[in-house]
Structure formats: structure tokens, C-alpha cells
Amino acid sequence: MIRKINRRTVIRSAGALAGTAVAMPFVSRRHALAADPIVLGLPTSQTAAAGVADDLDHLNGTTLAMEEINEAGGILGRELKLFVTDVDKLSPESCQQAIAACIDAKVHAISNAFLFVPIPAMDESAKYKCPYVQGNTQRAATEAFKSNPEKYAHIFQTDPSEVHYGYTYPLWLEHEEAQGVWKPKNRKVHIIQEQVAYCQTISKAAQEAIKKRGKFEVAEVTDIQFPVQDWAPVIQKMKEVDAAAIMVDHWVAAEYAAFCKQFIADPVKDSLVYMQYGPSQPEFLTLAGDTANGFCWSTVLGVYADEKGRAFREKYKKRFPGIMGLVYTGNGYDIVQYLKLAWEGVGDPDNFKAVCDWIRDHPYRGVCGYMDMKNELQEAAHFPDNGYPISASELEKGMSQLYVQVQNTEHKIIFPNEISESKLQPAPWWG
Template identity: 50%
Template sequence: MTQPFPFPVPRRTVLQALGASAAAAAWPSLAQAQAKGKPISIGLPIAQSGPAGVADHADYLNGAKLAAKQINAAGGVKGRPIELRVVDIDIMTPEGTQAAFRKLIDAKVQAIASPFVLIPVPAMTTVANYKAPYLHGNTQQASLDLVRKNPKRYDHIYQIDPPETFYGAGFPLFCEQMEASGAWKPVNRKVHIVTEQIAYTQTITQSAEAQFKARGKYEVAKVTQIQFPVQDWGPVMQDLKRTGAGVIMINHWVAAELAAFAKQFAANPVPGALVYLQYGPSQPEFLTLAGPAAEGMVWGTVYGVYADKQGQTFRDQYKAEYLSKGGVMGLVYTGGGYDTVQLLANAWAQAEPENFAAVNQAIKRLRYRGVNGHYRFDNPNQAPLHYPLETQKLEEGIAHLFFQVQGGQHRIIAPEVLKESAFKAAPWMK
């Protein structure tokens, strides 16, 4: 298991960085006085406005800034500071996506790091001939399929997290494990899935339906389609009441809208149901907007900040940097931005940043343990493995985390090896 900068000189560098307190220079350039060589530029397409993605992108940028600050304060990479070049991006359209990536190519950055885009193909085709490493958190099987089917064209593109299919495949397993542990007893074996109509969520729903059927423990009784933005959850609530399922899966990813759902559900719940909200509560505004209605809600992410010693150290550093006056920390892309910059710094410790071919080979050789899990890209997908469905060893993959809101805080309740707290009966279960 490696830590940031596994090689002799850089390893000393990062250990010094963990205790560094030097302030960062003005964003978006974070070059530090301690690192005086030619800057190494990472291009970040970050959504700064729009109807979706802004919170996650802000989390990612904050994590990247923190990593760059620590590395630069301790001397950079071989004396060269890491510089973040940020451009705005419209992740909702192919044209907006392409425009942002072209700007970064024109700037001749040494790498591109993206939290995610909603339409992966335009981004990937835009950078196809610019062979600087492109690391992204798209969480999409479509991205992996392109890399696997076109290995020469996309050999410099890496997904930092498992694909969305595991949201669907992992949730039935979670339900079975919770029941087997005795922590939860289903009131019935019906599952009601409420799903948004974009390709990402439709893929998750299809995967969940297939896995529930294949595993045979629970039956998908109803699938209700919704469309972003959700103006009123009333019709959905009526549908949920009619079905009366013991398991409710809300397959939506926008925190503000899930908070609105939580309020309506808490006011008139389906008695005894396990309520699972796919991913969206990871965004900081969920707890703020939902308030007490969030209590007892379960949510999951195939990519998130662990609460082990390494993860907790990062959480503490992040809160000290950005939340010293209070607030809620995002628990997904904060770690993603941090880990990505550390990954790149590891690769640049082995190869000159301008030598894209050598850097890409270094990335493929890496075995890196970050705050969000264990990364390796030496496979046809050029993506880390999902724990536990692709690897049974925690230190060989990225763990699928399940959280429950307890006492107004997010607590990891699964997998067992990483849990902070046991599952607790939600208010509508008592």
C-alpha cells in the first residue's frame, strides 16, 4: 500500500507538507514561494454556474487546491510548483463541454483533471489527440467502454472511480447484508424504484432491476419515472404510498431536490420502509436544506472519503482549511480532487511532466492509496476496481460506501470494515 509520493525524495516532501501551514497564493494559480521552478499546470474544467453539478465541482476544486497547497509548500515536485488553471464549463451541453476542454488544450496544460461531465464522449474526443493525462470522475460505464474499445486513441484517459452500474449492483447486496446482520428487518420484500430519466440514472435502475431479479431476495414491484427538475414530489409520494414497498430507492442525484423529497416523506412516510437516496445527500446542501427530515435516510456512493485514519486526517485538514466557521463537508469529490492531484504528483515524480507518454506509463504503474481508496489503472478500463464486487480485498479497490444520517451527521454504516456506526431504525420505522 503506497501513500502520497512513494518514492524517496518526494515521500519526504509530502510528510513535510502534511504539517505545513504556508498560505496559498491567489487562486487559480497556487504556486508557492518554496517551489520556484517552472510551474506544472493542471487544467480543471469546473462548473461555476448552472442547474446541476456546481456543488460537486466546488468540492473537487477545494480538494485539488488543498493538495496543491500541501505539495507546493513542501517544495513542489522536484522543485516545480503545481499550478491549477481553472476554466468554467457547461456540463449540460456537448458544445459547452468541448469549449472548456479546448481552452485547456490551448493553454498547453500538463494534465486535465475533471470531477465529471454529464456527456463524456465530447470531452474524450476533444482530448483524444492531446496526450496529456486526463483524469475524471464521470462514474459512467460509457466512458470505460470507449477506453476499452479504443485503447490507442484513449490510452491517456483514466476514470478515478467505478462506474454507475455498481450503484445498481451494490444496493441489493447491501439490503441482503443489512438483513442478515439483524440490523434491519424488512416489512416486506417489495422494492419501489424512483428514477430520473437521464442515461446515468436509467443505467443504475436497469442494473438494480437485473440484480434484484438475479439475486432473488427482493422483488422490484414498481419503477416510477421522474424528470429533472422535480417541482413537486407529491405525485411520487402518492405512488410510493400505493405500492407500500419495504425498500424505496430514490435514484436521483441533485441534493436540493432530494432534500425536498426528504421533507415530504418525513411528514407522511411509508411506515417501516428503508429509504435509500442514491448519491445526492453527499452534497453539502442536503443536510442544510433537509434539516431534521434527513434523519434516518440512507444513501450511498461508489466513491467517497473514508473515515479511517487517513481519511479522517484529510477530513480534519479540509475542515480547517474551508470550514473553520462551520458548515457541512462534501464527502465525495473533496477527496476526489485531493487524490487526483496527489496521483499526478506521484507520476511526475517518476517522469518529466512534458513527456506525456512517460507520465501515462507512470500512471499505469501506480498503486496509490488515497483518502477515497486504492487506485490502479493497469486494466483495460483504466479505472480502479469496485470493492467488493470486483475485488474482495479492500486495499485493492475503491469501497462502495453506504451512509445513514444519524444525529444530523453522515455516518458510514457499510461496508463492515469501514463502518463508523451501526444502522439505526429511522423515525418512521419505530
Template identity: 50%
Template sequence: MPALNRRSFLMTTAATMGAVALWSPALAADPIVIGVPTAQSGPVGVADQQDWLNGVTMAVEEINANGGVNGRPLEIKVVDIDLLTPEGTVAAFQSLVEGGVHALAHSFAIIPQPAMDVAASNGVPYLHGNTSQASVDLVKANPEKYRNIFQIDVAETWYGAGFIKFLSQQKAAGWVPKNNRVDIVQEQIGYTQVISQATQAAIAASGGEWELGKVIDIQFPVQDWAPVVQQLKESDAGVIMIDHWVAAELASFAQAYVLDPTPGALVYLQYGPSQPEFLDLAGDAAEGFVWGSVIGVYADEQGMAFRDAYKAKYPGTMGMVYTGSGYDTVHILAKAWETADPSDFDAVGQAIKGITYRGVSGTYTFANEDHTPLSYPNTTDDPEAGQAHLIFQVQDGEHIIISPATHKQADLRPAPWM
């Protein structure tokens, strides 16, 4: 998709909203069906999965309003998924594969291999946002089996390395931390453990610039954050990383923390504030917290146009991650289908490998053994060659990009407790 200015994006989207049911005769052709597993209930992941479905829906409506793909309309097939059990994951994916979908587009599977194995059973193209080194390792270990499976963002390891890089860059830009210690509060699932280990490795590799402070274990669900807040205050580190991804629980942490904060500390909440519930539940307590995502909606002209269109269609607090990546994923598939028969899964997979696509969340490329894009500034020095690892801060009740410098909307602002 070419870069859009805000006016053309909004005009296109406005036309789309009224045009989906008014397909031209050319769109009477057989639809191209995208299977979208979407968790509709459960203790975790529902907001992210709905954000993804919303982004997918916007892209499908937009493409259909412009004639579909080679005259064929796109169609979404949604099934519920139990993210917390392998059986539930297999059931959802099996239903879609047996239903004859032309591609699978999923925000993330907490248990990735069962989903990947079902997709691999008949080679259907499967694009996902697992943000998972385990998913990458499976593809690298068996490239033939998983040849048509692609992760639309980089692995979670870069949350750790990228966060320490961000701290050093902020120091170079003039921020003076109270001390060089980094406390980590870590949840126990594999995802957060990988991030914690990568963060600790980056601290160890910093040559003494940063020092590992206290490591505090938590277990979901966290019933009471007060003991954690007290341990952090006693440790008195200059940087605090809350390595947990559930927005509602991070909102509870924010509310507890502001009542008895560690003075002067920069507090980073890993990823979870991207989910709408964080701002909705934390309210004024959210102000000043920093968070990041290895993929997210940019604040450039193209990204802001998408944000405006999204908010017009889905009023309320907007998720900053899976909305844009779901939207971009459908455009990647559509671009592949322009040149490859949607029923020829291997041809579509090869087309995806040949794509360079600049979306609302950065540039996607898959021509590597990982089947994942590049991360800026973690794996490429070119801001247009990959997806920016975006660091946000809540400022005046809004998520504002503060890093990297090439993408920022504002500078880091001292939090109320700083």
C-alpha cells in the same frame, strides 16, 4: 502518499496554507499546470465541481509547501464549463488543452465523449470522476486513442448491484425488512437509467430474495414530490430507492416524505446527499435516510485527518465524495510526475498505469483495460485493493458510514418512520 495520522496531516496542511506564496528558489522553475474545468453556474453539478476544485487546491498547496514535484511547483488553471451542452464541454476542454496544461483533472462531464475526444486530440493525461460505463466503454473500444484517459472511480452500474448486495448484507446482520419488494423512483437521464437497470438486474438475480415493486418515473426538475410520496405509500414496499442525484431535489423529497412516509420502509437516496446542500436544505428531515457512493472519503485515521483539515480550510458542510477524490487525483499525478517528464504525455500515462496509490478515498489502480480502480466489495474481496462502496446514513445530522463492515462507523439505525 504514505498513510497520515491526524496530527501530521493537520501540521502539514497548516504549514501549506501559509507557504504557497513562499516558494523556495527551487520552486522558481517552470510550473506543472493542471487544467481543472469547473462549473461555476447552472442548475446541476456546481457543488460537486467546487468540492473537486477545493480538494485539488488542498493537494496542490500541500505538495508545493513540500517542495513541489522535483523542484517544480504545481499550478491550477480553472475555466468555467457548461455541463449541459457538448459545445460548452468542448469549449472548456479546448481552452485548457490549447493553453498547454500538462494534465486535465475533472470531477465529471455529464456528456463524456466530447471531453474525452478533446483530451485525446494531443494525448494529454485526463483523470476524471465520471462514474460512467459509457466512458469505460469508449476506452475499451479504442484503447490507443484514449490511452491516457483514466476514470478515478468505477462505473455507475455498481450503484445498482452494490445496493442490492448491501440490502442482503443488512438482512444477514439482523435487519428484518417489512417485505422483500423494492420500489424504484427513476429520473430520465442516462446515468440514472443505467443505475435503475442495474438495480433491476440485481433484483432479478437474487433468486427471489428481493422482488421488484413499482417503478416510478420522474423528470428533472421535480416540481412536486407529493404524488410520488403518495404512490410509494400506496405500494408499501419494504425498500425504496430514489434514483436521482441532485441534492436540492432530494432535500425537497426528504421534506415531503417525512410528512407522509411509508411506515417501516428503508429509504435510499442515490448519491446526491453527498453534496453539501442536502443537509443544509433538508435540515431535520434528513435524519434516517440512507445513501451511497462508489467512492467517498473514508472514516479511518487517514480519512478523518483529511476531513479535519478540509473543514478547517473550508468551513461549513463538507461534501463527502469529490473533495477526497479531487485531492487524491492530484497526488496520483504528482506521483507519476516524479518519474516521468510532465511534457511527455505517453510516459506520464504509462506511469499512471503502474501506480498503486492509497488515498483518503481508498486504493487507486489503473492497470486494466477499463482504466478504472477496483470496487470493494463489488469487484474485489480485499478491502485494501480498491475503493469501498460506502453506504452512509444520516444520523444525528451527520453522514455516518454504515457499510461495508470493514469501514463502518456505526450500524444501521431505524429511521423515524421505521
């Protein structure tokens, strides 16, 4: 976790002091903007052990959108400013306090990457009801909206929920086999699961979907506990099970990088190894280097590699040089652009209800795909359709899950076909 300390320093330099309204650097003053700014609240992990990398990505994407908007004359003639406050994603009290700080600052909307304990934050935000637009990726949170839509009407999850990681996993395995790029040595799947509720939900969904589809079988489920200090016992268990497909259901980039290094030294031959989400964080490639080649991962929320996505990647890298995170960079950017359209459509950012109604009635296609909030869970629909709610049968009616393989130390989208950049390549430990 040493690198996270350095990333906190970057966040402080980008976001100034936590808990204060900040005008980010490089904002043009050529346009005469009204003195009364529109303020967006950003609970951002800066001092906790978890989530700093994702929150830096989210802050950077938000910053980029804010700078572009202010450069072009603001929103309704008013400058957009950010209110950044610290949060510990694993602490219910901290999540609640971060939202309370935003309310005290009288923000016009709240945006965050994700919180592991979203319900306390949602309950706190219900006291204020400004638009709360985020990428929490949790079905428990959207089910809370479904059970009480009046209380949580102002809360929008801009990505599909984590259950889709599990539901889509066997679909992906079947696709790679059908393509002829992977010939499974057996029909076994070995799931390695972390203990936070988020990962447990994914594991259960995967087990359910594998059984339902019937093409593979779960041979073993092995528990791990954050932080993982040594992967050797886990890899030994992998070798004993010797499954054709291995799903590592975890979320920490640095620990995934350590896993890759240890696995490459003593691999499970001919196994297709998948790691859920964490490799999307920039430090994964920095730490893993060449040992990352051949491993696969996915995200239900990510920057596409289409024309719109490539243009965003280019300008993001110009503004924030280095390895780019592929998830919350785009989500932070998309949320601001979505809110801008809503504020302009309503004409009054202080009319929270009208802005929320506008968001519900107007889908938005961003760099991470299509967001339509008008459904029973108020979350983005998942593509491809995996037979579970909420799914879309067309790419431009949902947000595509991106299955990615590291090829030549670069992330390449390999599934679904509608948005792929490459095909699955043989891993170094195959054959």
C-alpha cells in the same frame, strides 16, 4: 437551486477568473520555485444549473493538495498552478469546449469531477493526450476506452462506474436484513428513476441485480424528471406500492432535501429509503436539517473514515470551514497527489505518454481508497465484490462503495463492515 448561485460566488472567489491560470491563495513563497510552472487544467461548473456543488468540492480538494505541494517545494522544483475553465456538464458542446480551453492553455494534465456527457470531452482530449484523470463514474466512458485503448490510453477513471450503484443495492439490502437491524415488511422494491442516462443506467443495473440475486423483487418503477418541483405525487405512489425498500435514483442535493421534508410529513411506514449519491453534497444537510435523519445513501467514491481519511477531513475542514462534501473533496485531492507521484517518477511532465504509462503501472492508495488503472476498462475496481466487473474481493485492492445513513444530522458509514462507523439505526417512520 437558489443556493447554487451562492456557491458559484464561492467558486469564483476560490478559483479567480474562469479560463485563466490561477495561483490559489495562501501558497507559501518560502521556497524558490522554477519560473516554469506545472499546470493542471480544471473544467469546473460555475454558471450551469447542474454540478456546481460537486465541482466546488473538487476545486477545494485540488486547491488543498496544490497548496501543500507548493508549500513543500513544488514538483521537480516547479510550482503547481491551476487553470480553471467553466463547463456545463449537461452540454456536449460545453464539455468539448472546456477540454479545448485546457489544451489551448497547454496544461500538463486535466482533472475534473464528472461530466454527464464524457465522450465529446474524451474525443477532444485525444487530440492532445495529456493525462486526463477524473471521477466520471460512467461505464459507457470506460467501455469506450476498452473499444479503442490506443485513442483513449491517456484517460483514467479514478472511481468505479455507476453500474455498481445498481449491482450492489440488493447486496446491501440482504446485509442489513442478515444483521437483524432491518426486518423488511415484504420483499418488494420500488425504484424511482430520473431520466438522465446516468440514472437510467443505475436503475437498469439495480433491476438486473435484484432479479439475479432473487431475494427481493422490483414491484414498481416510477419516472421523475429534473427538476422535481413537487414530490407529493411521487410519495403518494410510494404509499400505493408500499415496498419494504425504496430506491430514489436521482442526483440533486437540494431536491433530495425537499423530498425528505415532504416524506417525513407523510411517510411510507416501515420502508427503508435509499437515495443515490446526492446527499453527499454539503447543501443536503444544510437544507434538510433534522428531516434527513434515518435516510440512507451511498457513493462509489468517497472519503474513508479510517486514519488516513480522518486526517484529510480534519485538515480540509480547517482550510474550508463548514459542512464538508464527502466525495469530490477527496477525489480532487487524490488526483493531484497521484499526478505528483507520476510526474516525479517520470521526471518530465511534458512526456505525456511516459506519465500515462507510469499511472497505469503504479496503483495509488488515497483518502478515497485504492486506485489501480491497469485493467481492461482503466477504472478503479469496486469493493465489495458484487459479482460484476470490475470488482475486488479485498478492501485494499479496490475502492469501497460507502453506504451511509444520516444519524443525528451526521453522515455515518454503515456498510461494508470493513469500513463502517456505525450500524443501520431505526428510521423515525419505522415502528
